[in-house]
Amino acid sequence: MLQVRGLNAWYDHSHVVQDIAFEVRRGEIVTLMGRNGAGKTTTLRTVMGLLARSAGEIVFDGQPLHRQRAHARYHQGLAYVPEDRRIVAGLTVRENLQLGLLASGRRAETNAMIDEIAETFPRLKERLAQEATSLSGGEQQMLAIARAMMARPKMILLDEPSEGIMPLLVHEMFRLFVRMKQQGTTILLVEQNVERALSISDRAYILDQGHVVHEGRAEDLLADTEIQNRYCAV
Numbered sequence: 001m002l003q004v005r006g007l008n009a010w011y012d013h014s015h016v017v018q019d020i021a022f023e024v025r026r027g028e029i030v031t032l033m034g035r036n037g038a039g040k041t042t043t044l045r046t047v048m049g050l051l052a053r054s055a056g057e058i059v060f061d062g063q064p065l066h067r068q069r070a071h072a073r074y075h076q077g078l079a080y081v082p083e084d085r086r087i088v089a090g091l092t093v094r095e096n097l098q099l100g101l102l103a104s105g106r107r108a109e110t111n112a113m114i115d116e117i118a119e120t121f122p123r124l125k126e127r128l129a130q131e132a133t134s135l136s137g138g139e140q141q142m143l144a145i146a147r148a149m150m151a152r153p154k155m156i157l158l159d160e161p162s163e164g165i166m167p168l169l170v171h172e173m174f175r176l177f178v179r180m181k182q183q184g185t186t187i188l189l190v191e192q193n194v195e196r197a198l199s200i201s202d203r204a205y206i207l208d209q210g211h212v213v214h215e216g217r218a219e220d221l222l223a224d225t226e227i228q229n230r231y232c233a234v
């Protein structure tokens with residue numbers, strides 16, 4: 001579904017993404033792992049077109065994306081939930097969800113889609129009329145994911161969804177990812193919570209200093225504590 005080849009990106013004079021290659025097959029959950037500053041977020045931002053690549057190809061569902069603007073990538077079915085969630089203050093949960101369909105050209109479907117999404121996210125279903133920033137951090141993360149799912153993306157890029165969230169909600173969130181996969185969504189996950197991420201992933205890539213240094217099946221990486229300690233220990 002997503003093929004990235006020879007991807008390079010810079011912040012000013014810092015070469016942060018260096019010749020990165022990876023793929024995510026249709027229906028997979030794939031995790032990008034690595035220490036702080038390894039280049040994971042920058043890789044996601046470059047795939048979304050929020051940061052310009054200096055070289056490389058991004059092919060999504062058979063279409064070359066690398067020359068397209070970010071909004072065109074969204075319209076191809078690629079969704080992104082950044083680390084900071086971007087919940088809109090002053091709007092309710094329902095209104096934040098409505099924003100997820102605003103740019104899609106399918107606004108007439110909004111109410112039906114909210115009903116459908118609410119079935120997948122029971123915590124939000126009970127709180128649709130609540131002011132969105134009064135939700136707990138974990139619930140706001142669920143809302144950010146639900147809002148991205150409103151446009152029925154083929155694939156979703158999730159940046160550190162479990163950060164700062166209490167264990168019970170993290171557990172619920174990872175079960176949700178498995179359900180999203182079962183419902184047909186392909187997932188690219190960036191996660192510090194290596195064990196949890198690997199336990200639901202099909203495959204993973206390890207980044208270090210802007211390079212992919214290791215790739216493998218999630219179950220193999222889960223058993224390989226040496227690799228985990230070398231590249232992912234905090």
Ligand SMILES: Nc1ncnc2c1ncn2[C@@H]1O[C@H](COP(=O)(O)OP(=O)(O)OP(=O)(O)O)[C@@H](O)[C@H]1O
Pocket residue numbers: 011012014016034035036037038039040041042043
């Ligand atoms: N806006 C920016 N301007 C300049 N440098 C940046 C910017 N954003 C990130 N960097 C640098 O790029 C490098 C990669 O950062 P990135 O956020 O991609 O890492 P990461 O693997 O996602 O780390 P973390 O797990 O801490 O989120 C780091 O050295 C970081 O300091």
